[in-house]
Amino acid sequence: MLAMELTINGKPTTVDGPPDMPLLWALRDLVGLTGTKFGCGTSLCGACTVHIDGAPTRSCSVTLSAVAGKSVTTIEGLASGGTDHAVQQAWTELNVPQCGYCQAGQVMSAAALINRNANPTDADIDAAMQGNLCRCGTYVRIRAAVKRAAEIRRGVSA
Amino acid sequence: MSSSTLSRREFLWVGAALGGGLLVQVACRGGAKAESPPSDAKTAPPNIFIRIAPDDTVHVTIPKSEMGQGVRTALALFVAEELDADWSKVRPEAAAFDPQLGSQGTGGSGSVLDTHSRLRVAGATMRQMLVVAAAQQLGVPASELTTKDSCVYHTASNRSLGYGALADAAAKVPVPTNVRLRKPTEWRLLGRDGIKALDVPDIVHGRAKYGIDTRRDGMLFASVERATIFGATVKSFDPSDALKVPGVKEVVEVKGDRELGVHAGVAVIATNTWAAMQGRKALKVTWDPGPHAQEGSASYTAFMRDAVSKPGKELVNRIGDPDEVLAKATDVIRADYELPFIAHATMEPQNCTAQFSNGMMELWSPTQFPDWAHDAVADHLKLDKSKVKVNVTPLMGGAFGRRINPDFSVEAAMIAKAVNGAPVQVVWTRADDLRHDFYRQCAIHRLEATLGPDGNPVAMRHRFSSPAIDASTGKRGKFGAGESDGIGNHVYRVPNRSSEYTLLDSGVPRGWWRAVNTTHGTFALESFIDELADKAGKDPYEYRMALIDRWVVDQPQDSKDFPFNPARYKATLKLAAEKAGWGKPLPAGHALGIAQNVPDHLTYAAEVVEASVTNGKVNVHRVVVAVDCGRVFNPDGARSQLEGGVVQALSAALGEEITIEGGAVVQGGFETYRLLRIGGAPARIEIHWATNDDVPVTGLGEPAVPPFFPALANAVARATGKRPRSLPIRV
Ligand code: FES
Ligand code: FES
Numbered sequence: 052m053l054a055m056e057l058t059i060n061g062k063p064t065t066v067d068g069p070p071d072m073p074l075l076w077a078l079r080d081l082v083g084l085t086g087t088k089f090g091c092g093t094s095l096c097g098a099c100t101v102h103i104d105g106a107p108t109r110s111c112s113v114t115l116s117a118v119a120g121k122s123v124t125t126i127e128g129l130a131s132g133g134t135d136h137a138v139q140q141a142w143t144e145l146n147v148p149q150c151g152y153c154q155a156g157q158v159m160s161a162a163a164l165i166n167r168n169a170n171p172t173d174a175d176i177d178a179a180m181q182g183n184l185c186r187c188g189t190y191v192r193i194r195a196a197v198k199r200a201a202e203i204r205r206g207v208s209a
Numbered sequence: 210m211s212s213s214t215l216s217r218r219e220f221l222w223v224g225a226a227l228g229g230g231l232l233v234q235v236a237c238r239g240g241a242k243a244e245s246p247p248s249d250a251k252t253a254p255p256n257i258f259i260r261i262a263p264d265d266t267v268h269v270t271i272p273k274s275e276m277g278q279g280v281r282t283a284l285a286l287f288v289a290e291e292l293d294a295d296w297s298k299v300r301p302e303a304a305a306f307d308p309q310l311g312s313q314g315t316g317g318s319g320s321v322l323d324t325h326s327r328l329r330v331a332g333a334t335m336r337q338m339l340v341v342a343a344a345q346q347l348g349v350p351a352s353e354l355t356t357k358d359s360c361v362y363h364t365a366s367n368r369s370l371g372y373g374a375l376a377d378a379a380a381k382v383p384v385p386t387n388v389r390l391r392k393p394t395e396w397r398l399l400g401r402d403g404i405k406a407l408d409v410p411d412i413v414h415g416r417a418k419y420g421i422d423t424r425r426d427g428m429l430f431a432s433v434e435r436a437t438i439f440g441a442t443v444k445s446f447d448p449s450d451a452l453k454v455p456g457v458k459e460v461v462e463v464k465g466d467r468e469l470g471v472h473a474g475v476a477v478i479a480t481n482t483w484a485a486m487q488g489r490k491a492l493k494v495t496w497d498p499g500p501h502a503q504e505g506s507a508s509y510t511a512f513m514r515d516a517v518s519k520p521g522k523e524l525v526n527r528i529g530d531p532d533e534v535l536a537k538a539t540d541v542i543r544a545d546y547e548l549p550f551i552a553h554a555t556m557e558p559q560n561c562t563a564q565f566s567n568g569m570m571e572l573w574s575p576t577q578f579p580d581w582a583h584d585a586v587a588d589h590l591k592l593d594k595s596k597v598k599v600n601v602t603p604l605m606g607g608a609f610g611r612r613i614n615p616d617f618s619v620e621a622a623m624i625a626k627a628v629n630g631a632p633v634q635v636v637w638t639r640a641d642d643l644r645h646d647f648y649r650q651c652a653i654h655r656l657e658a659t660l661g662p663d664g665n666p667v668a669m670r671h672r673f674s675s676p677a678i679d680a681s682t683g684k685r686g687k688f689g690a691g692e693s694d695g696i697g698n699h700v701y702r703v704p705n706r707s708s709e710y711t712l713l714d715s716g717v718p719r720g721w722w723r724a725v726n727t728t729h730g731t732f733a734l735e736s737f738i739d740e741l742a743d744k745a746g747k748d749p750y751e752y753r754m755a756l757i758d759r760w761v762v763d764q765p766q767d768s769k770d771f772p773f774n775p776a777r778y779k780a781t782l783k784l785a786a787e788k789a790g791w792g793k794p795l796p797a798g799h800a801l802g803i804a805q806n807v808p809d810h811l812t813y814a815a816e817v818v819e820a821s822v823t824n825g826k827v828n829v830h831r832v833v834v835a836v837d838c839g840r841v842f843n844p845d846g847a848r849s850q851l852e853g854g855v856v857q858a859l860s861a862a863l864g865e866e867i868t869i870e871g872g873a874v875v876q877g878g879f880e881t882y883r884l885l886r887i888g889g890a891p892a893r894i895e896i897h898w899a900t901n902d903d904v905p906v907t908g909l910g911e912p913a914v915p916p917f918f919p920a921l922a923n924a925v926a927r928a929t930g931k932r933p934r935s936l937p938i939r940v
Contacts, residue, residue, distance in 0.1 A: 086415020188856025
């Protein structure tokens with residue numbers, strides 16, 4: 052057991068846990084943030100995607116010790132200052148989720164894409180989102196919603 | 210029944226809610242009976258609860274499982290429409306399973322069908338009581354009042370009152386015996402596009418609670434090392450290294466039960482999920498391999514190929530004498546279609562939380578059938594039924610039929626009983642989930658036919674073999690009728706035809722995968738119809754239109770339970786062809802394939818797929834789906850279901866296959882069980898409704914799935930000249 056200092060959703064946080072515990076389980080079982088989902092534990096589904104210092108990362112495959120001193124954003128912390136991220140707005144507008152289980156990861160991957168690419172094409176979207184599985188089959192809506200999120204960012208109204 | 214009146218006494222209870230507000234309780238039972246009120250209210254207690262709270266929110270408690278099909282939104286919409294509620298203030302709530310409430314099973318695409326008229330009456334009753342309460346408070350006649358978005362308005366005096374403020378008073382108003390329901394032309398929510406699904410805000414903020422998100426004070430987490438060989442048992446195990454892992458509390462054995470699909474195993478219980486998984490890795494277990502250890506996909510395939518090459522053990526149906534006609538025919542068209550086991554692979558792996566304390570077993574289970582989970586837990590653990598409580602978790606991360614079986618609930622209850630006291634959450638890994646599913650069964654279908662001078666089939670013989678779903682527990686009997694859904698009985702005119710079945714014995718658990726047997730039967734039938742059209746030199750769309758006749762064998766025509774209407778069937782097919790531009794020129798290398806479902810899910814669906822093959826890869830460009838499901842109440846939610854069905858079928862058609870070796874599943878992760886990723890999704894999926902407002906409403910969860918497989922295969926065959934006769938398609 053080790054006390055790790057990191058920032059989670061903007062708050063300095065101390066996590067007491069084994070250094071080799073994946074961030075996913077630390078978030079879910081130790082910190083109590085269950086929005087980040089377990090889907091495979093092997094970097095193949097993207098359900099556990101969070102941002103570490105802004106970069107989309109599979110939290111199932113990064114250890115607690117590796118994030119010491121870093122800044123982690125989870126789905127719970129994506130909306131800042133009471134305003135939803137453009138991706139959250141677009142997802143709601145287009146009713147993207149079905150069961151929703153994969154969607155925390157989808158939203159985090161899409162948000163990271165939008166943050167660096169103001170006008171993604173279908174090919175950009177497919178490349179950025181290829182690691183996020185959706186068993187319910189929401190892919191066609193995801194493509195539309197990422198484009199809509201980019202529009203929202205550019206100030207285009209519905 | 211758009212503007213009819215129904216008496217409230219038969220299925221509604223109205224009163225004050227505990228903690229304030231107006232509460233209406235509704236008795237809504239499944240199936241066709243929902244339309245005919247129970248004669249004695251006492252025998253049918255309420256199972257849906259609608260509460261208007263003082264803060265204006267409307268809470269709808271629905272005894273149906275939400276697994277992504279939008280049932281909570283769909284059902285709450287009926288209440289909100291008649292209540293004239295502000296949709297943004299409607300909150301769905303999950304119901305605990307209560308044996309009093311009757312069946313709460315969710316499956317077979319039937320939820321909207323089951324419940325809608327009573328929910329509308331409930332909403333209208335509440336609205337009328339709120340109006341009467343407002344009339345009393347404002348001192349004006351009720352006839353001068355209107356409602357909108359959870360407010361009662363008196364336009365003449367420019368006054369209004371919110372529903373929340375009126376709710377307590379409304380609870381004391383005499384209950385109206387008759388209410389008028391709105392006409393479809395008056396609807397503000399029903400039938401409108403762009404209705405926001407109720408759970409989406411929680412989902413995109415990470416607040417939505419799935420089974421795996423259940424949290425209880427002092428809870429523990431378990432990971433179970435299960436027998437990978439089906440039917441294997443634990444010979445011995447050594448927990449000592451596992452117990453040394455920090456956080457591990459206890460190690461207990463789990464006894465298997467074939468009937469329930471519970472696997473033998475050893476559970477490691479710890480203070481968090483990761484510690485439980487680490488402890489599990491340190492376990493030493495010796496297994497007794499059991500009776501199925503020699504089974505494998507190769508031996509199954511050999512058995513089924515042999516079975517379809519001779520008369521089946523069971524005759525499913527026969528008209529005329531196809532054997533005689535085929536024996537005399539000079540030209541017999543024959544094709545074998547082969548399908549593998551496939552897994553549900555829900556994104557949320559199976560899990561369940563259970564607590565046994567003071568003789569009471571309580572579960573928090575992401576289950577589609579809490580009734581079954583409840584009874585199975587009580588029976589298996591020899592607990593009185595009153596000592597078992599099953600809470601259905603608010604959401605579940607996909608189900609597709611996997612969460613019907615009670616195995617994960619019973620397993621968690623067994624572990625909780627051994628732990629005795631603390632709540633325990635059993636979390637399955639992805640490998641556990643893929644290796645311990647109830648799989649869509651493998652199958653081989655042989656079809657043989659001969660054509661008459663007009664090119665239409667004169668005889669058609671169907672011989673098939675599979676490990677039947679209902680024989681999963683080792684039960685003996687006849688299984689061909691159920692297994693042949695989607696093909697054994699179809700609507701094409703063939704004067705001499707038969708269907709024969711031979712059961713494959715297998716230790717692999719089989720279950721209900723979205724659209725069930727039609728996923729394999731319809732693939733074979735609708736592929737073969739295309740092959741016959743080719744042989745006859747006819748257009749496959751025209752060929753179908755000319756052959757659609759009636760539901761011939763063993764089924765009542767146009768019965769209430771199983772209506773079949775050839776005109777609706779043809780209209781749906783025609784709509785798909787028209788919208789897809791059937792017969793029009795396409796980009797080079799692209800081809801269209803068409804297929805329809807048997808009307809097994811009561812909804813009619815036809816699909817046209819536009820595909821091409823480049824560099825050994827199948828590309829799906831566009832999918833057109835035409836659907837006749839009666840009136841569509843929530844078009845956006847309905848489209849979501851159909852889009853999902855198409856993508857899930859595409860995933861299975863191109864990449865999914867479970868293989869068995871040494872009595873165990875080979876695939877233990879997404880690197881080998883290959884689900885479709887976004888890059889493989891069609892550019893466009895178009896949904897078209899065959900407008901039909903005068904027929905019963907039917908479900909949408911399943912009907913898009915079965916026709917997709919043959920529509921894609923037919924497109925690939927046309928694009929390449931080579932017909933795929935087995936799934937997944939390899940080009
Ligand atoms: S759980 Fe991390 S990628 Fe699947
Ligand atoms: S919405 Fe269910 S897995 Fe994506």
